[in-house]
Amino acid sequence: KAGVTQTPRYLIKTRGQQVTLSCSPISGHRSVSWYQQTPGQGLQFLFEYFSETQRNKGNFPGRFSGRQFSNSRSEMNVSTLELGDSALYLCASSLNSRELVGGTQYFGPGTRLTVL
Amino acid sequence: AQSVTQPDIHITVSEGASLELRCNYSYGATPYLFWYVQSPGQGLQLLLKYFSGDTLVQGIKGFEAEFKRSQSSFNLRKPSVHWSDAAEYFCAVAAGNNNDMRFGAGTRLTVKP
Numbered sequence: 282k283a284g285v286t287q288t289p290r291y292l293i294k295t296r297g298q299q300v301t302l303s304c305s306p307i308s309g310h311r312s313v314s315w316y317q318q319t320p321g322q323g324l325q326f327l328f329e330y331f332s333e334t335q336r337n338k339g340n341f342p343g344r345f346s347g348r349q350f351s352n353s354r355s356e357m358n359v360s361t362l363e364l365g366d367s368a369l370y371l372c373a374s375s376l377n378s379r380e381l382v383g384g385t386q387y388f389g390p391g392t393r394l395t396v397l
Numbered sequence: 398a399q400s401v402t403q404p405d406i407h408i409t410v411s412e413g414a415s416l417e418l419r420c421n422y423s424y425g426a427t428p429y430l431f432w433y434v435q436s437p438g439q440g441l442q443l444l445l446k447y448f449s450g451d452t453l454v455q456g457i458k459g460f461e462a463e464f465k466r467s468q469s470s471f472n473l474r475k476p477s478v479h480w481s482d483a484a485e486y487f488c489a490v491a492a493g494n495n496n497d498m499r500f501g502a503g504t505r506l507t508v509k510p
Binding site: 285323324325326371373385386387388389390391 | 433441442443487489498499502
């Protein structure tokens with residue numbers, strides 16, 4: 282079974298631009314969660330999508346948004362980029378939403394976003 | 398809200414030596430606890446998890462962790478470290494009534510030959 286894939290792997294943008302990151306979960310998994318990883322703040326939960334609905338959201342501004350498609354693929358969008366948005370964005374998939382707490386999340390390799 | 402502390406930012410051990418990585422959590426009820434490993438340029442891989450029951454949990458790659466409620470700790474151990482274990486290790490806690498998972502700051506493990 283293929284793992285979680287994220288595209289692109291690397292991205293360079295300038296302040297004020299917007300960016301869209303993509304995540305394809307493991308086949309059969311319906312939950313996709315997004316995390317931001319930075320040296321200063323560590324790993325922070327952004328949001329979770331399950332069956333095309335946002336189930337949970339972390340403490341991030343509205344510039345961060347996402348969506349999930351009927352095939353469970355998910356996209357994350359960041360508008361009006363700021364220098365502080367430079368980070369590794371990780372996507373994780375799990376079988377269903379309850380498994381986010383009690384089960385196993387499988388992480389993708391991440392997208393490294395650099396904002397200049 | 399739950400939180401996690403990993404007191405050691407960086408640990409260096411010799412290959413073949415034993416390893417213990419510390420993790421302390423804060424949460425009012427029994428938490429769900431996890432250890433993940435991240436190699437450079439990679440995502441996170443789950444090593445083991447604790448939900449309930451036996452407080453000594455066995456994971457992959459020869460790792461184990463012990464849940465100690467009295468100390469609010471969930472330390473990760475390995476009896477004999479291999480050079481391939483060099484990576485960053487994250488402890489995480491999730492509350493039982495929501496889907497918010499909190500990660501510790503991570504401990505970077507260096508293995509000396």
